[in-house]
Structure formats: structure tokens, C-alpha cells
Amino acid sequence: MSPLGPVHPAAGLVAIVAGHVACMATAVATGSFFLGQPQVFPEPFKSSGIRPVLALLPLAVMFYWLARTRIRRRRAAMAAA
Numbered sequence: 891m892s893p894l895g896p897v898h899p900a901a902g903l904v905a906i907v908a909g910h911v912a913c914m915a916t917a918v919a920t921g922s923f924f925l926g927q928p929q930v931f932p933e934p935f936k937s938s939g940i941r942p943v944l945a946l947l948p949l950a951v952m953f954y955w956l957a958r959t960r961i962r963r964r965r966a967a968m969a970a971a
Contacts, residue, residue, distance in 0.1 A: 917948040 924945035928936050935941070 913948075913952055917952065920948050921945045 924941045928941070931941070
């Protein structure tokens with residue numbers, strides 16, 4: 891038992907799943923806001939092409955981060971071998 895309470899072996903997994911859920915929730919929320927609520931934006935913002943870019947930006951960042959972490963893990967494994 892640690893000073894902060896019981897240590898569960900799956901505690902790291904819970905944090906990872908919580909992070910993924912938060913990330914996907916952000917992607918869904920931004921997509922719904924920018925693509926599903928056009929009436930809340932001024933007319934120049936509606937007619938520009940920035941709304942789809944802002945809606946898809948979280949997905950692009952997630953894929954970038956996925957690629958970055960996989961490359962970093964691969965390099966660390968090759969260095970350890």
C-alpha cells in the first residue's frame with residue numbers, strides 16, 4: 891500500500907483509457923460545434939472555409955501524436971536492442 895492509497899496494477903490503463911476518452915470527446919465536441927452550429931457564427935466566418943478546418947483539427951492532431959509516439963517507441967526499442 892502506498893501513502894496515497896492502494897496501488898492497482900491497472901491504474902495506468904485507467905489513465906490511458908481516460909485520456910483517450912477525453913481526446914475523442916474533444917474531437918466530437920469541436921466537430922459538432924463548428925459543423926453543426928452554423929447559426930452562432932458571423933456571416934464572414936460561415937462563408938470562409940475555416941469551419942471544417944477547425945472541426946477536423948483535433949483529429950489531425952491526434953493522428954500526428956499517434957505517429958509521433960509510435961516512432962519514439964520504435965526508436966527506443968531499437969536503441970535498447
